[in-house]
Amino acid sequence: MRKVQLTETVLRDAQQSLMATRLPYADYEGTLSDMDKAGYYSIECWGGATFDSCLRYLGEDPWERLRNLRKNLPNSKLQMLLRGQNLLGYKHYHDDVVEKFIELSIKNGIDVIRIFDALNDFRNIKTALEATQKYATENTIASGCISYTQSPVHTVDKYIEMCKELKTMGFQTICLKDMAGTMSPYEAEHLIKGIKDAIGDMTLILHTHCTTGMAYMTITKAIESGIDVIDCATSCFSGGTSQPSTETMYYALKQYGIETGLDEDIINKVNDYFKPIKQKYVDNGQLNPKSLATDAQALVYKVPGGMLSNMIANLTDMHAMDKFDAALAEIPKVRADMGYPPLVTPLSQMVGNQAVTNVLVGERYKNISKEIKNYIKGEYGIAPAPISEELIEKVLGADGKPVDCRDEDVKRTGEDFTAAKEALGDLARSEEDIMSYICYPDQTVKFLKDRKAKEENEAVYTIEEI
Ligand code: CO
Numbered sequence: 460m461r462k463v464q465l466t467e468t469v470l471r472d473a474q475q476s477l478m479a480t481r482l483p484y485a486d487y488e489g490t491l492s493d494m495d496k497a498g499y500y501s502i503e504c505w506g507g508a509t510f511d512s513c514l515r516y517l518g519e520d521p522w523e524r525l526r527n528l529r530k531n532l533p534n535s536k537l538q539m540l541l542r543g544q545n546l547l548g549y550k551h552y553h554d555d556v557v558e559k560f561i562e563l564s565i566k567n568g569i570d571v572i573r574i575f576d577a578l579n580d581f582r583n584i585k586t587a588l589e590a591t592q593k594y595a596t597e598n599t600i601a602s603g604c605i606s607y608t609q610s611p612v613h614t615v616d617k618y619i620e621m622c623k624e625l626k627t628m629g630f631q632t633i634c635l636k637d638m639a640g641t642m643s644p645y646e647a648e649h650l651i652k653g654i655k656d657a658i659g660d661m662t663l664i665l666h667t668h669c670t671t672g673m674a675y676m677t678i679t680k681a682i683e684s685g686i687d688v689i690d691c692a693t694s695c696f697s698g699g700t701s702q703p704s705t706e707t708m709y710y711a712l713k714q715y716g717i718e719t720g721l722d723e724d725i726i727n728k729v730n731d732y733f734k735p736i737k738q739k740y741v742d743n744g745q746l747n748p749k750s751l752a753t754d755a756q757a758l759v760y761k762v763p764g765g766m767l768s769n770m771i772a773n774l775t776d777m778h779a780m781d782k783f784d785a786a787l788a789e790i791p792k793v794r795a796d797m798g799y800p801p802l803v804t805p806l807s808q809m810v811g812n813q814a815v816t817n818v819l820v821g822e823r824y825k826n827i828s829k830e831i832k833n834y835i836k837g838e839y840g841i842a843p844a845p846i847s848e849e850l851i852e853k854v855l856g857a858d859g860k861p862v863d864c865r866d867e868d869v870k871r872t873g874e875d876f877t878a879a880k881e882a883l884g885d886l887a888r889s890e891e892d893i894m895s896y897i898c899y900p901d902q903t904v905k906f907l908k909d910r911k912a913k914e915e916n917e918a919v920y921t922i923e924e925i
Contacts, residue, residue, distance in 0.1 A: 462718045463682055464500030465709070466538065466664070466690045468702050469733060470528075471503040473692035476668060476700040478746040480512035482736075484524045490732040491531035497729060498720040499535065500688050501571050504528050505564075506539030510547040514895060514902040518909065522567050522891040529568025536598065538571035539564060542804070543584040544869070545577075548898050549805050551838070551864060554586045555872040556897055561590035563891055565599060573634055575604035577803050580840030581624060582865050588628060602664070603630030607637040609761055610799035612844040615649050619657045632662040632688075637677075638803045639763040640668035640700075644680035651684040664688040667702070670763070672753040674703045682715065693730045695737045699751035706730060760790055766807045773815060782818050789814035796850050797834065798842030809834065824853055837861040886911060 474482040494502060505525050513519040528537055544551045546560050561572065572591050576583040584603065591601040603625035605618065618635075625633050635642075635650070642650075647665070654663060665681045667674045667690070678689050690702050697704035709721050740746035749768075756767060770787070774780045793814045800806045809830045817823045827850075833839065835846055835854040855861065879896045880887065886907040887893050896903040 460716065460718045462720065463686065463712055464688045465705055465719060465721060466501045466503055466688060467494065467497070467499045467705060467729075468503045468690050468692045469696045469729075471505065471507050471509055471538075471540065472666075472690070473696040473701040475508050475512075476702075477696060477750050478740050480508040481516060481740070481745050483517050484519060484527060486736050487733075488527070488531065490729055491528070493725050493728050493732070495532045495535050496722060497725045498722050500720075501536035501538040502532060503538040503540065503573075503690070504532075505537065505569060506541050506547060506573075508547075510895075511899060511902070514899050514906045518906065520891075520906070520910075521895065522563070522889075525564070525567045525569065536570040536600070537568055538573060539569050540604075541572055541574045541587060543574055543576040543587050544864075545583075545805075546898060551583070551869060552897070553869055553871050553875060555870075556875050556894075557586045558590040558593070559876075559890070560894055560898075561587060562594045563894055565591070565594045565596065567891070570596075570598045571600045571602055573602040573604050574630075575606055575634075575636055575803075576840060577606055577806050578800055578840045578842060579606055579621060580864075581621075581628065583840050585628065588630060592629065600631050601629070602632040602634050603628065604634040604636050604666075606801035606803045607635050607642055608639070608799070608801035608803075609641060609646075610794075610843065612799055613801075615653050618650055619653050622654045622658050626658050626661055632664060633658065634664040634666055636803075637665070637667040638801075639757050639761065640670035640674055641758055641761055642667060642677050643673055644676040647677045647680045648684045651681050651686055655685040662687045664690070666690040668700055668763075669698045669703055669753070670700050671755050671757050673758070675707075678703055678708065679711070682712070682717070693726070693733050695730055695734045699753070701750075760787055761794075762790055762802050762811070763807055766802060766811050769808065770811050770815060773812075777819070779819060782815075786815045786818045789818050793817065796847040797831070798844040798846045800834075800842060805830070806834075806839075824850065827854060838864050840864050883907065 470487060474480060510521040513521040513524060541547065544557060546552055546557060564572065574584045574587045588601050591599060605621050622633050651663065663686055665678060665686050667677055681689065689708060691697065691705040691708050692702040694704035694706050706726050709719055709723065709726060712719050737746065741748065757763060771783065774783055774786065790810060793810050794800065797810065802810060809828065813828055813831050816826050820826055832854050835850055875897050876893060879893045883893065883896055892907060
């Protein structure tokens, strides 16, 4: 019997997409023992924006959250999303930082590390892969991930070549990450059949979002075309900018005669658990029902839903919503000038902001953001297609030299750790604290100070009690 397995995303991408990653650990601890018995391929529960959100908004230690997840999900594969050389942040970290981060992630409980680079420049995921292999346990899986997008240079053949490269590099599974939810059923069929022919029995995973309304059709075609694993979210946290529903796909797959390994009663029980939690965040406004709607605009402009809502917010702030259509039409032009980068964090924000600036200033590239300048210099990696000559000349000058994002500088060792230890002093108690600081210095200092103050208060209280 053929098998298609499901990854459950409610603890990471679903809540990140629907409610800006504000779900605290305490809200879902009560369902973890059930989730552990559901039979998912894996549970995506860490990485992405969860790390930042823990420190910045929730007053949680992300590493402690991971250890708690590990303790309460002893039989499940715990999965994280990692932005290659960017880890969970927005800049390129040094190789020794990347290696230590992965060592600690595995040590604290992660099994599946899904690694991607926004530009699909695989030099930026090599260090993370090698570190995963170095610290792997028998349960560790290094999953190579492709940022999916459409452009004249992103052909089926190109994607097949990328998958072959990921296989040669030593990844154990491959994931197609359609962050904007723009992959059509037609594209899924040609892509997945082509990739499966090229990579043999290696596990192929599809990650998509319901944003544009395409996901269920696309996933169905993917199943018919040989996909092995699909990403889904428990139904009350599915749809809109999130993933397709777990229970719905279970039901559909069952009729196909395809084994999922899921326990029907348990996946329903998990959903029942999350229903009032979802309602709580709808009621307090943190889960905007707008994010549950279908928005097909992204199909025309090839931009993720979140990017459009950002643009609307920015233009509204500047009382310039009358420029919205012009800014929207400018996005594909900026993207073409930049060599068709996939519009995923951080490039989606960078391209969106530049398009708005071009329209508001009334002259294209009169002002160029620092981030775009760094991109054009080559700091993010190699663009999928050549960058426009005009832009290169504007940024680098007539004889300026591009930089190599993999030059000697990224291999420096020790400096970040020494600086972090000095900055934190006795606030840091573990390598994990130091790593949090390297990734998010301001938030970590605040978090560690709060932790210390809280403990001192508790200590005083205990003495008085005695
Ligand atoms: Co996603």
